[in-house]
Amino acid sequence: MAKALNITPTVLDVLVIGGGQAGLAAGYHLKKTGLTFRIIERAPRVGDSWRSRYDSLVLFTPRHQTALPERPISGDPAGFPRRDEVADYLEDYALAFDLPITLKTAVIKLKRLPTGYFEAVLSSTHRVLAKTVIIAEGTFQKAIIPKEARGLSNKVAQLSVETYRNPRQVPQGPVLVVGDGASGREIAAELAKTHPVQLSSGHKRTLFPERFMGRNIWTWLSMAGFLTAPRKSALGQMMMKMEPIPDRAKSLKALRAMGIDLRPRLISADRETVTFQDKSASTVRTVIWARGYGRQSSWVDVPGSKDLNGNPIHSDGVSPAEGLYYMGRPWQRNWASGLMLGVGADAEFIVAKILASGTIAPTPRSHNIRQQVNK
Incomplete structure (x- = not known):
């Protein structure tokens, strides 16, 4: 007892x-x-x-x-x-x-x-x-690990937003970051300095600038009531649908300029090969799951x-x-x-x-x- x-x-x-x-x-x-x-x-x-x-x-x-x-x-x-x-x-x-x-x-x-x-x-x-x-x-x-992870070979290192720490723990070779939210973009940009990186996105993201008219954007968001709009209000529903994230020089255009290969949604994985929504495929050495938390x-x-x-x-x-x-x-x-x-x-x-x-x-x-x- x-x-x-x-x-x-x-x-x-x-x-x-x-x-x-x-x-x-x-x-x-x-x-x-x-x-x-x-x-x-x-x-x-x-x-x-x-x-x-x-x-x-x-x-x-x-x-x-x-x-x-x-x-x-x-x-x-x-x-x-x-x-x-x-x-x-x-x-x-x-x-x-x-x-x-x-x-x-x-x-x-x-x-x-x-x-x-x-x-x-x-x-x-x-x-x-x-x-x-x-x-x-x-x-x-708990980091979300999708079912596609089970199709990867043991030769592919798998990390998540929960287990990734820094580029030193990532084996040399192609890296795929799955998920282009704030963390996924930050991790992809960090790894692009030392590894060939692909970033798989799920849906279109709304980015907002860090500063607007000389003031931090969070000041404006607070003053305008965006942060405290009730979840069920029209404004709250709009913000939930948009899922905005800060730009921080991590727009898709900026990421592409860093040498990151932008890919659509991942749909399957077989051993060391991953396939995307546009039917394209690539070979990976490491996959980092950045699709949020459950x-x-x-x-x-x-x-x-x-x-x-x-x-x-x-x-x-x-x-x-x-x-x-x-x-x-x-x-x-x-x-x-x-x-x-x-x-x-x-x-x-x-x-x-x-x-x-x-x-x-x-x-x-x-x-x-x-x-x-x-x-």
């Missing part, structure tokens, strides 16, 4: 699953309520979800829009933070606000007991009970929380299963939801929903979080 996790009290008001940016934002707002809560994080360190991405990663949002509540990220506000800078910032944030986090622990099963409480079975073989759960596993969970939700065993295909159901992060909430999902409420600049507002919204549900009574606290951080 699983042992009870050493948490006081035995039944938490709120269990937060995931200690990335979404989980930390939830923790910040929960700490102001007086509710008992704990954050469970599978990684050894806070911020490891960023440290595990490719070495040269630079965020496309400026520092002044890349921060959690009450604590700006250090450095030039108009500059763009790098991967490790963001990871260290998140670790510092958790320490600064003294958020209760259990590291190196995964939730392997979440279910509802007959008592109405949630039970989370942990990888440590312990279990924890909670009245409410926030699943805050965020955007980058989610694993088989561990969530809560009646009424999923559709017939096993996908989580929610409205603005609120599940139809009472007491279950989500954080950090792309387009959870708006475009900003999947970015660090939006998780603070989403966390405030979700915590307000928890308090308004009437199932948990908050305990007033006299201390002020801002004062605590400034000690």
